[in-house]
Amino acid sequence: MQQISVLGLGYIGLPTAAMFASHGVKVFGVDVNEETCRIINNGGVHIEEPYLGEIIKEQVARGMIICSSEVQPADAFLIAVPTPITKEKTADLSYxxxxxxxxxxxxxxxxLVVLESTVPPRCTLDVLLPVLEESGLKAGExxxxAHCPERVLPGQIIYELKHNNRVIGGVNMESAEKARELYSVFVEGEMYLTDTVTAELCKLMENTYRDVNIALANELAKICERLGTNAWDVIKYANKHPRVNIHQPGPGVGGHCLAIDPWFVVESAPDISPIIELSRNTNDSxxxxxxxxxxxxxxxxSKIVVLGCTYKPDIDDLRESPIMDLVELLNDNYEVVIVDPFINDYDVNVYEAATNAELVILGVHHKKFAAIDLVKLGKVLKTPxxxxxxNYFSRSDVERAGFEYHLLGASDESGITAAEREVASTDE
Ligand SMILES: NC(=O)c1ccc[n+]([C@@H]2O[C@H](COP(=O)([O-])OP(=O)(O)OC[C@H]3O[C@@H](n4cnc5c(N)ncnc54)[C@H](O)[C@@H]3O)[C@@H](O)[C@H]2O)c1
Known part of the structure; x- marks a missing residue:
């Protein structure tokens, strides 16, 4: 492969372009955002990702990456453009x-054309293929x-691009094999060849599986509150079984994958996907x-302090954050103050923020919250x-600091007190 073109130079496209260039394949980057092209052509990056800046700087200087808003001829085209969700919970495929x-x-x-974007099943065949065939050429002939969905984790993209396994779906086996040949330039993980719909569904079902599993945990949390016991303990002990892996409950599911991808499956067959839809709605509730x-x-x-507002711990990403939904629900009736060390606007002193508050909510379990002095926090509150x-704090630590402690998914009506449970589980 002499020259490839990468369309969409965002979180997925730019690191992928960087990997090809640093492994000897000349990359023509295409992005409709001219400012993005300008930054990259100057050797810079517009997104935060470890190691990416260094690689781009070096490869642009070597002439291995050039960007423009216009597509040029190439041997292979990789499409990594956005596929956002609409208000109607369907994929916006306009990009x-x-x-x-x-x-x-x-x-x-x-x-060779490879679609990397996350798309609803059959999109490669029913949406992209006819558009490409407007060229007068026939796909597969x-x-x-091919469709090769991306499953990298932000923060570890450069490592995962190289080491993750990949599923490659071709419109025919020759297409899948061509795509494998392309990725083998830098991919060290296994590459599994299949059809396009299987590859599309693999990506979507990985996230759907997790979303449905979390919905199950959330339903259990509600059941346990009603039955007077503790869902976290039920899950912990059930998961001791070698073939059980129930996920954790929580205040909702966020992010740009888990909260979105299951809807793409529902969209493709709405009348026969009730479990997926119900799970999405359960988590959204x-x-x-x-x-x-x-x-x-x-x-x-009352004044309420919310600790953590990102969609998961230890990151600065607010996309689809359920805690921001919670804050919006509370804003009408309470004075809500957010404390989050990962978000500039909310990176405030927790003790000052909490002064005279009547409730502290632990929304996201950032590791940094372990440094909070609970005794000091309890003293500045109006009611602790x-x-x-x-299930982040230890009940006994919180109660020792003078707080009344409540845990989502748990109520205390069994013969064993919460304190006794905690001691029993640390004795394990
Ligand atoms: N970010 C992730 O962690 C992640 C992980 C797995 C899969 N994905 C999927 O990968 C795809 C891309 O996601 P992303 O996070 O890189 O998006 P992004 O928004 O970071 O980048 C997309 C880029 O595409 C450009 N673009 C839009 N239309 C274009 C066009 N017609 N031609 C050329 N460029 C165009 C945009 O200007 C933008 O720079 C999405 O389908 C997403 O769901 C993302």
Whole structure:
């Protein structure tokens, strides 16, 4: 492969371009955002990702990466454009279509096109293929077409691009094999070849599996509160079974994958995917469930401190964060103050923020919160009450600091007290 073109130079496209360039393949980067192209052509990057800046700087200087908003002829085209979700919970494929149209203009016999974006099942065949065939060439005969979904974790993208296993779906086996040949330039993980719909569903079902599993845990949390016991203990002990892996409950599911991808599956077969849809709705109901609990804990008008607002711990990403949904639900009736060391606007002194508050909610379990002095925190509050939505704090530590402790998914009506449970589980 002499020259490839990467369309969409964001979190996925740019690191992928960097990997090809640093392994000797000349990359023509394409992005509709001219400012993005300008930054990269100057040897810079517009996104935060470890090691990416160094690689781009070096490869641009060596002339291995050049960017433009116009597609140029190449041997292979990788499409990594956004596929956001609409208000109606369907995939917005307009970026995939426009990227496909621009490739079609320069496509020639023998080229390879790989769609990396996360898409609903059959999108490669039913949406991208006809757009590419506007070139007058036939997929699988005149050019190769494959879908190779990306599953890297932000923060570890450079490592994972090289080491993760990949599923490659071709419109025919020759297309899948061509795509494997392309990725083998830098991929050291296994590459599994299949059809496009299988590859699309693999990516979507990985996230759907986790979302459904979390919904199960959230349902259990509600059941345990009603039955007077502790869902975290039920899950911990059930998971001692060698074939059980129930996920953790919480105040909701966020991020740009788990909260979105299952809808792409539902969209493809809405009348026969009730479990997936119900799970999405169950997880989306959790902020309201937590807000209802809060009504029972503190009077209207109280000041509430929320610890953590990102969609998962130890990151600075707010996309689809259920804690931000919770804050919005609370804002009408309470004075809500957020403390989050990962978000500039909320990176405030926790003791000052909590002064005169009547409730502390642990929303996201950032490791940094372990440094909070609970005794000091309890003293600045008007009423020391803590609602832990993640089973993060030790009940005995919190109670020793003078707090009333509440845990999402647990109520204390069994013969064994919560304190006794905690001691028993640390004795294990
Ligand atoms: N970010 C992740 O962690 C991640 C992980 C796995 C899969 N994905 C999937 O990968 C795809 C890309 O995600 P991302 O996070 O890199 O998005 P991004 O928003 O960071 O980058 C996409 C880029 O595409 C550009 N673009 C839009 N339309 C274009 C067009 N027609 N031609 C050329 N460029 C165009 C945008 O300007 C933007 O720079 C999505 O489908 C996403 O779901 C993302």
């Amino acid at each position: 995939v279509i426009s990227a496909g149209k621009s490739v079609a203009k320069v496509l020639k016999r023998g080229d 005149d050019f190769h077409l 959790m902020p309201q469930y937590v807000a209802d609990k809060i009504k029972d804990l503190v009077p209207h008008g 009450v803590l609602l832990d939505t993640r």
